[in-house]
Amino acid sequence: MLHKYVECYVDDLVVKSKRRQDHLKDLKVMFDHLRKYQLRMNPLKCAFGVSSGKFLSFIVRHQGIEIDQSKIDAIQKMPRP
Template identity: 30%
Template sequence: MPFGLCNAPGTFQRCMMVIFHDMIKKTMEVFMDEFSVFGNSFQSCLSHLEKMLKRCEYTNLYLNWEKSHFMVKEGIVLGHKISKQGIKVDKAKVDVISKLPHPTTVKECVDAFQTLKRKLTEAPILIAPDGDMPFELMSDASDFAIGEVLGQHR
């Protein structure tokens, strides 16, 4: 699929959902081109991985083996550290934020303070997702940023 098409990410995600529909939430999760295969034992992980790889082969999906990690007890998935303890924010991402330079001029200080006040007082309304309703993934990208929104219509 060519890059740059506005609907390409959503179309790609729908393709992945169709290809792996019987495995999603049971033995694997898929987000765009990131697959996470799981199981409650080493043997079940091997079995689920074999099924996923056969499905990739059957549908002519190619994997980048240099970016693949197998049989790990923890790993970074979509910017979060996943382990048996749960889900944590990737410390490397937090460290980048903590090392940002502080404002150096009065204008930068005032702007930062105003932005902070606005962000704290304009909190979005969050509603728990309904697992029985379909989700919609909306994606966009530019030369300097990528954005994703997962939503539902109510």
């Protein structure tokens, strides 16, 4: 399950599915594991069925992983030492 369709880092999880029709099945497997180990998720921090989103300050999309443009802008605006 881990790295096949779930990536996790500390307390952040992302479920990735190759096909849209597999996503509900992949979510169910993840929820079954969370339930088995009595882990809880904060519903205010959850997003389901999205095609892109932020994960560990990166933008994750179907096409791949990108750097968040706001992070690039912040670095470019920093004064030189």
